[in-house]
Amino acid sequence: MKTNNVIVALDVGTSKTVALVGDIDELGDLTIIGYGEAKTKGIDKGLISNPNDVIRSIKEALVQASNSSGVKISSVIANLGGFHIEFRNEADFLSFGTAQKDITDFDISTLSQKVKEKIEEEQHKLIHIIPKRFILDDENEVVEPVNCLASKLEGEFHIILTKLNTYSNLKRVIEMTGVKVADFVSNAVASATSTIFDEEKEMGVLLIDIGGGTTDYTVIGPNSYEYTASLPLGGNNITLDISHRFKIPKKDAEKIKVEYGLATLEALESEKEIEVYPIGSEQPIYISHYELVDTIEARLEQIFTLVKEDLEKAQVFEKVNGGVVLTGGVANTPYIKDLAYDIFKADVRIGKPTNYKGFSDKINSPQYATAVGIMLFKKNSFKQIEFDMMENTGSDFVGIVKKILDKIKSIF
Numbered sequence: 001m002k003t004n005n006v007i008v009a010l011d012v013g014t015s016k017t018v019a020l021v022g023d024i025d026e027l028g029d030l031t032i033i034g035y036g037e038a039k040t041k042g043i044d045k046g047l048i049s050n051p052n053d054v055i056r057s058i059k060e061a062l063v064q065a066s067n068s069s070g071v072k073i074s075s076v077i078a079n080l081g082g083f084h085i086e087f088r089n090e091a092d093f094l095s096f097g098t099a100q101k102d103i104t105d106f107d108i109s110t111l112s113q114k115v116k117e118k119i120e121e122e123q124h125k126l127i128h129i130i131p132k133r134f135i136l137d138d139e140n141e142v143v144e145p146v147n148c149l150a151s152k153l154e155g156e157f158h159i160i161l162t163k164l165n166t167y168s169n170l171k172r173v174i175e176m177t178g179v180k181v182a183d184f185v186s187n188a189v190a191s192a193t194s195t196i197f198d199e200e201k202e203m204g205v206l207l208i209d210i211g212g213g214t215t216d217y218t219v220i221g222p223n224s225y226e227y228t229a230s231l232p233l234g235g236n237n238i239t240l241d242i243s244h245r246f247k248i249p250k251k252d253a254e255k256i257k258v259e260y261g262l263a264t265l266e267a268l269e270s271e272k273e274i275e276v277y278p279i280g281s282e283q284p285i286y287i288s289h290y291e292l293v294d295t296i297e298a299r300l301e302q303i304f305t306l307v308k309e310d311l312e313k314a315q316v317f318e319k320v321n322g323g324v325v326l327t328g329g330v331a332n333t334p335y336i337k338d339l340a341y342d343i344f345k346a347d348v349r350i351g352k353p354t355n356y357k358g359f360s361d362k363i364n365s366p367q368y369a370t371a372v373g374i375m376l377f378k379k380n381s382f383k384q385i386e387f388d389m390m391e392n393t394g395s396d397f398v399g400i401v402k403k404i405l406d407k408i409k410s411i412f
């Protein structure tokens with residue numbers, strides 16, 4: 001097997017850790033050739049609470065992915081999420097004197113670097129600097145300025161940051177399993193990359209990834225990301241709510257939630273008692289289906305309302321005309337679309353990962369949007385990668401992207 005066009009995505013989630021081995025062919029198409037998954041232990045609300053447990057989960061997923069693909073894994077591209085994620089929208093410019101010049105990739109990198117230096121803060125780590133739009137000579141707005149003539153290049157960028165210690169802890173824990181972290185992709189950006197269609201971006205779309213411990217969300221407009229944030233709430237909170245309300249262990253609460261859970265009371269056809277056999281017991285307990293759904297609805301309503309209020313406060317919600325896309329494991333809750341519609345008053349759909357081949361029997365579900373998206377993001381965002389190359393020389397992936405870029409350049 002050729003190893004130079006293989007990349008490995010590692011999604012260390014609060015509930016599960018997924019490792020995918022992907023092969024990018026000469027046309028840039030992605031085929032998943034290896035898959036591994038382990039229950040995550042040692043992460044709470046997106047932050048590491050027990051490093052040794054996290055290391056064990058990562059190792060398990062990586063070993064499975066390596067065995068199923070036959071690829072020896074030496075470096076990975078990992079996810080970063082959680083409530084330490086922040087964003088800034090920043091602009092800056094380069095002046096080239098009075099004469100016009102051909103804008104090059106190097107100019108874009110120089111401008112990105114200038115913006116990066118401006119926002120770099122001691123306790124933060126920059127994860128993404130994604131171009132939004134460029135303005136040439138104060139008047140001509142373009143998405144792709146390379147090869148245009150101008151004497152002044154202005155650029156706007158969406159920048160995603162996290163706390164330096166969150167980043168360092170996760171990187172350290174992953175590297176303690178014996179692999180290098182070539183790069184990070186944020187949860188929201190990864191999930192959006194594998195689920196959102198161009199038509200939705202043109203209208204303005206809100207992506208919400210509700211996982212076990214975090215709800216990562218982002219608004220994407222016609223050119224780029226507008227707003228990115230995260231809440232320390234997710235499906236685990238629903239499980240805990242059920243566990244507290246019915247005084248049952250978390251394991252039973254999780255089982256009942258997945259088996260009988262609905263997102264809204266409106267979907268409940270008739271009230272009945274659910275007979276539940278707690279794990280390891282022969283004595284059934286009886287739970288009101290109404291109260292179960294009421295518990296789930298209350299927590300989901302809170303999550304959606306917090307997202308909406310945050311976006312309204314920032315005056316970004318008005319840009320969401322292309323609807324809402326729900327992903328992450330909690331998006332599997334029956335009738336969640338209806339509840340989201342009631343709150344956002346916008347079209348809602350469930351986002352599953354797209355644009356890949358292989359292992360679709362395993363990963364064609366919302367909870368794999370991040371892992372597949374990590375690969376697609378790194379494959380697609382050439383600008384981002386050129387910028388990253390300055391920081392991550394030596395990663396296998398840089399070689400692949402260089403090849404793809406050379407190929408594309410040779411086609412045009």
Ligand SMILES: Nc1ncnc2c1ncn2[C@@H]1O[C@H](COP(=O)(O)OP(=O)(O)OP(=O)(O)O)[C@@H](O)[C@H]1O
Nearest residue numbers: 013014015016211212213214235236329330332367
């Ligand atoms: N069919 C289902 N119905 C309801 N909830 C579900 C269903 N399937 C999965 N979930 C919930 O989804 C959550 C896990 O989602 P996911 O796998 O996306 O999380 P994660 O990526 O590990 O965590 P995070 O992104 O928050 O760090 C769990 O709380 C789980 O109970």
Ligand SMILES: [Mg+2]
Nearest residue numbers: 013211328370
């Ligand atoms: Mg996740």
